[in-house]
Amino acid sequence: MPWKRPLSGLYFSGWSVSRFEVMSGSVEMEVQSDDSPMPAAPKSWMRNAMERSGPFCLPDFDHRPGALHSVLGQIQVQFLFRRNDIGRSKAEVAANFINNRIPGVNVTPHFCKIQDKDEDFYRQFHVVVCGLDSVPARRWMNGMLHSLIEYDDDNTPITGTNIPLVDGGTEGLKGNARVILTGTSACIECTLGLYPPQVTYPLCTIANTPRLPEHCIEYVKIIQWPKENPYQCEIDGDDPAHLCWIHEKSVERASHFGITGVDYKLVQGVVKNIIPAVASTNASIAAVCANEVFKLATGVCKPLNDYVVLNQSDGVYTFAFANEKREDCLVCGRKANILNIKEDAKLEELISKLCQDDGARMKNPGLTTNVNGKQMTLYIATVPSIERQTRPNLKKTLTELGLVNGAEIVVADETSPMSMTFKLNFI
């Protein structure tokens, strides 16, 4: 098993992880077990299974002592919170609660964004568990863990540098969980198709032929608000004054078109893009994730291969299947990234190619390159001063910018912690 790491003495982590509701939030937490010897009589219920080998065990699993560290990125540990905890860091509350409830476990909270931590931080863990609420954040973590892999001469990941990623998510009564043995199994980037793009309404419908209450709310949100700018700022979905304004204007627009059904709840849902959630589905998906961490950590059983969906609306339905690794994957593929493009294409066409659904699905890429040994910024949208300077480049063709066939472009995007290099191939 190329991904295998020496792990044991991790009962606590596997155990406590199972108590997390995998939901959205903006905190990050580290759960780690204590390195010190275990308390006298713990976990006899699990010891049987772990000490005896069985027909479904991982072959030759290494039972050397070690410690399990796992990161739970952006989790909301819903049931660990009480009313008087409102306003406190979720990571801290959850960590305190677990440390108090389960003797011998040491949970360290980190109240920050996952992107605030560097490679050295993530390198110290044995398993990373994600309950992230957005696809870009997942892609970022996926990119981070893959960047930590070191390969030997045979192009095989070196044991210990490949940290498995366990990922789960829910929407209403549906959920999914997956195990990514980094460098070996299909990664998030290989399977972007599993995460459908968000539902959007065509602009012309919103502007000209609204039919649904949602169309009216979208109109106020994306057209009327920027035009009238009632509070001289961007929409804050948590500000009741903002929501009230949008509510009022949406009702006006709806009644103008004879559309019913705009209420405050719907306004809130559309503006904040609220995804329905229930405790039971979260509990089940969190449990699957925890169980997979337990398997990875102890070798007691082979891990999930590699993706399972759960649907609780008609009976209970689960389906597990293996995804296929893409050889040309930008993150886990071991090939140079080739970008096929016409010689006379403009820079903006190249950027939109990077953002396309069937391509790299980037959000806001920044591009630099090297022309005749000189570093050159092609376009960067995220820094306003540079954006202004480089904006004219968008309308120039690649040749006008001095780019030749085979030139390498370095691309940075929020969907990945590392910049990626693309080699131009003129067609």
Add this chain to the structure above:
Amino acid sequence: MASPGPKSPEQSDRSKKYDRQIRLWGEHGQSRLDLCHVCLVNATTLGTEILKSLVLPGIGAFTIVDGHMTSEKDVEANFFLDSDSVGKSRAEIATKLLMELNSDVRGDFVDESVEQLLNNSPDFFDNFTVVYAVSLPERTLLPLSKKLWSQGIPLIVCRSFDLRLDKPFPALTALVDAINLDSMTLKDHAHIPYVVLLSKALQEYRKRHPGSHPLKKAEKDELKQILKDLKLRDENGDPLEEENFEEAIRAVNAEIQPSIIPSNVTDILNDPCCINLTSKSNPFWITTRALKDFVEGEGGGLLPVRGSLPDMTAETSRYISLLTAYHDQSQRDVESVFRRAQQLLVELNLPPDTITEKDVKHFSKHSHDLHVVRGRSIADEVDPRTANTQEIASQLEDPESLMPLYVIMRGIDRFYTEHNIYPGSFDESLEPDIVELKSIVNKLLAELGISSIGKDDLIHEFCRYGGSELHAVSAFIGGCAAQEGIKFITSQYKPINNTFIYDAMTAQSSIYVL
């Protein structure tokens, strides 16, 4: 149509707290949750995990029945028991820690065993909405199941869309007829709701084939061709791109179904509980009977129209008038069903508020998706004379099936009943336990007239775990079980019928009717 003025936009604390789940099952479902009372027998890890997922979304109340004292082993695997609780009542501690999760939920406990309760106060279980029994030996489970079996059946409702096109109600026909496809500009033409296009095409189809409805593929293809021919053409005679026509063509397969009553609903309407009402009939069956009378009377053989439409490319005013047509007809239908239900209540000598107009509205809206799931009593399942031997035997022949897990778990139950210990609990007896479990499983199968399953590695695996409860597996099953309870309580979504097997090794699962 006037839109209602903005209601007081700030939501109550309660709505805010449960916002994300109310978006799933609505205020209607939430208020049912508020009113329900759930009973849990035995506060094991699985039991408390189930209650966790019920207390968080805000059930009204729960009661834990558990005569056990908390042991060291309980504390290790259960998040809702702490180290100070060893030696104290398991029911009491779990109740206390579970109530911490949600101050809206009332919790209560009885530290007696089910056997004692059934003997001393047999009516104890009568007032619960749902009862969960965890880790009960067969000898206790059977009387409890018999007691609860006599109490009635939950109903489950799901949602889906369908459109009634083959038998249009008058307002729809009028609307369709008012639209003259030939006299329109492209902009108008490309904004006709596809429902209207489909209706037009169907009218044309009926003209060509009087009295028939396109069901076969060739017939549907003809309908699609009619739609294509209706498209506007450019000066070269090539059809123009019109998104609404594409929608209509795509919808031919899904929505040109004859508007007959789905068989699941017909079965319910012909159910003896629906036909033979008594003053003890519950509101569900009375409403069902009102529905039946509507179908046989004003409904003209059809269920009430639903008042909703999916979104489709259309110009605003046309979409709205179409929606209004559906909505108004649905309103009239609801009123008829409600009037009939009220008559029935009078005949049965029941108070008129037994069934409200709101209930009927909700009911009629989902009348296409009514399901009654009856399940089977545990007694029938385990008795070799009534057991579903055929299903068990045929599943056991399939190498991929999870049925062996079911059979082995039944074997483990019996092992426990005979030896008062789970197989594999002690290292010394591991090998003998494997042999013993194997023989119990084979005996069990022989009683059902099935030959051995030959899954020795699975039997080995079960013994290896020595009856230990892996927390994560309990948490998974707990989440599923809690949601099944919520389905009963809210009468929404379809529950499992009736045995769900989950294999945590591969994350595969199956459902068997046993």
